[in-house]
Amino acid sequence: MFERYHVPIKTVPGRAAPIPKFTITRADNCVNCGKCEKACIYGVHKRSEQDPRKMADPVNHLCKNCFRCIQDCPQRALSMSPGSDYLSLGRGVWTPLRILTIYGEAETGKIPVLGAGYRGMFAGTGYDGMWTDMSEIVRPTRDGIHGREYISTSVDVGRKPGYLKFNGDGRLMTSLPSVMELPIPMVLDVTRMRVMSESLLEGLAKAAFGLKTLLFASAGTRLPDGYAGRSSQIVPVYPEGTDVRSAEIPGDSSILEIAYSNDWRSDARALRERFPKTILSVRVNASRGIESKVEELATAGIPVVHVLYDEEGLEYGNGDRHSKDSLRAIHKALVSRSIRDEVTIIAGGGVAAAEHVPKTVICGADVVALERALMLALECRNHRTCSEDSCPIGMKTASPDWVEARLENLVGAWRDQLLEVLGAMGLREVRRLRGELGRAIFLEDVEREAFSGIEGGDHDGKAR
């Protein structure tokens, strides 16, 4: 029976104390008149429960920056400042706002909706210098998000033959490779995480099962008992140097992944012989010339190439190319060899917000791997010095059910936002979005087109 894919969401409160965006300071000259309590509709100001003659300390995380209390204070005893914990929360593409947004999405599972117009920087590097297209009047849109029209978010992982061969009797001669269909273009990847525990892994696995997607985990990580026979969605990832001829592989894995190395050809051949039904993926760190590496892998018949970028979404090494440009180069190289549809590209690293999923897909990835965003959904505080023992929120003590629910909320919210973008573009399925560069707007292009007659600027859209 046909069942429409749906991510069930429910409100899952955080375990850690909320991080206030603003700090309200009450100076000594407060006369406890209580006008702030009347002014605030969010409950920041309350009388002290111990001593009702006095005002309690402001509940900063409820403050929404409306300035009503400051405006109404007859003593001018109140002042507001940006929350210092909030400001120090993020860095690079992982801005404090994005991290707080992920916390919210993981808590509610809902699309963040706010009043007032856009309030950030005009544009920026990487995905910030890119807009998606929309349709109106001359092209139809899709009204997908409220379920009034169906938009598919399914993608295929695996190799697809470019064409089918039949013999004279009409019998199919092409041997069809294994393909796995995922209902969302997002997979979970925990191979680059620094904190891991049994309960955390159990929660991640439960989320992957619930979402019907894949979990990439280092080979050898074992699921707790009770998950036997369900590990087909767990992808074991073998690091460079593993002897794949003797490596143990869980019997029911549908995909396995090895690292790109000098021996990848022989490794791939050996694995194909040992596990002919299993889809083989090769992970490769993006660096200068990544497009020729991917081309090499694809022409050699590797079904899935998993390209890794750093936390900022940049290539490794000296190059500062962002995945936006890197993926476009890979996509174009494969298209020019007429093999783009035969290989699945998974891209991971620097996916920090819901909009990065459709943008990564537009630039040429089939599937987007979520990594750090998963940890942030579990209220990771994004500390520079991260270790299991110093974790301020005790990440490894999170219960599997809580982990599962938070992750499903995050992915559910991101999928809904993907539907919004697809609907606005008028696309019926996310497969059509991949490499659809003509439906994107790139900063350097519009800057050149619109402002080329205007003096100044370098017209390449780069920040100066």
Place this chain on the structure above:
Amino acid sequence: MTTTAKRDDGCPKVVPEADVVPSEHLKFVNRYTVKRADTCISCGMCESLCPYGVHKRVEGHVKILPPDDRKCIGPSCAVNYFFCVANCPTNSLSIGVSDTFISLGDPRWTSEIILATWKQAETGQPLGLDHPGNVGFSGGGFDKLKFKIPDKKGVVPPEDVCTAIDLNRRGSGEKIRIPIPMYGGGMSFGSVSVYTMLARAKAAKKWSTFTCTGEGGYPDALIPYKDHVITQVATGLFGVREETIQRTRIVEFKYAQGAKPGLGGHLLHDKNTPDVARMREAVAYTSLFSPFPFHSVYSVEDHKKHLDWAHAINPKALMSVKVSTPNDVEMVSVGSYYAGAHIVHLDGGYGGTGAAPEIAKKNIAMPIEYAIPKVHRFLVSEGIRDKITLLASGGLRTALDVAKAIALGADGAVVGTADLVALGCVRCGNCESGRGCPRGIATTDPVLDKLTDADWGAERISNLYNAWRLQWCELLSGFEMTDISELRGRTDLLTNGTPKGVAP
């Protein structure tokens, strides 16, 4: 108080007078803060020095009051002999940037712009062309484009400068000329209170320009201002009736909104109070998401059928088409012209909204700065540029933004958020849920909406328009222009950032 004479031939020279509107409650924040350390001995030196009244001691009190830093002029005071910090015998005073000031605003609507807009709404006096409240620091678009303002000032007196534009440039139909190159954008009943709508309508009447109902129906309170209220027909068709289309002079078809291009209007359940629901013919306290798009419009021909239908109901009304800014926005604009539109209103990606998904605001459709030249050039090359009025909106915050939009190729602008800021909005962005705006502007809460007085608001908005007009006059006179239409398409008067080889 005089009102503008509507003349088809010339330019309305008489505009409403500006009067200071009492707005003490909005003076809660200053750029600077003055701190007094515990080492103060309350000698009273600072009180005797400061001419602005920052330092005060109540008669008979021993201790001096905390500094009233709203009146402080900041560190630049150091050049004065009466600078309190330098003269304090115990070195107890310090001046710095106020944390509250930093907490206000964002890169697009900076605290400087908000305070400058409040000041203009209070006094009706324009900003200098080099005031920091003219541009934001978002680092692109209007914040990077700058006018090459010549040194000579006031070559043409403001009363000889014409800032009027025509809304109907086709051969037939009512000629409508508005004395300032802008009108108010659609904000629905539901997203904002009826008092806010009334304030905008009253200001629009005073200025002989327009405001727009938005998609939430036409409250009866606006009927006295019907000659200055545009009826919007949006995809939800909320509250659209034959009589609301018949009583208006301009019908606006909203195909898309800049803040949420490709998505329908959002009114979250909390704000759909019984009054709003009655107007929208919906069930109270349910979330109302308009469909997207008009499911009856999938081509320019369908679009023409839409306009024809409105034309049949009200043959006199001008047709405005509000569209967002996709890649093919120029095709949409030309299509709109051939379907019979008088006004093409481009709403760019960074526009205002009462509620929109955050992902849509930044990421879907291009900013208006890129769309205007694209559409303008295409309309010119199609030979129809002078038969249609091109209005721009979506992130136009100040008078200079409007002037830049015109220099890029628009005829005029549509403004929404600036009106709300004139009413005291701080852009906190909490209009969408709960009781709505805590400041009583974008709310439907029966208690909170009383915070905005429509007459007071109308004066504030009118003052803002006055300040803007004077600023345009100053700009145009610097360029030795006498009519704002001369500015259209003059990209040669702009620079994009700091030109190469020129010191910033």
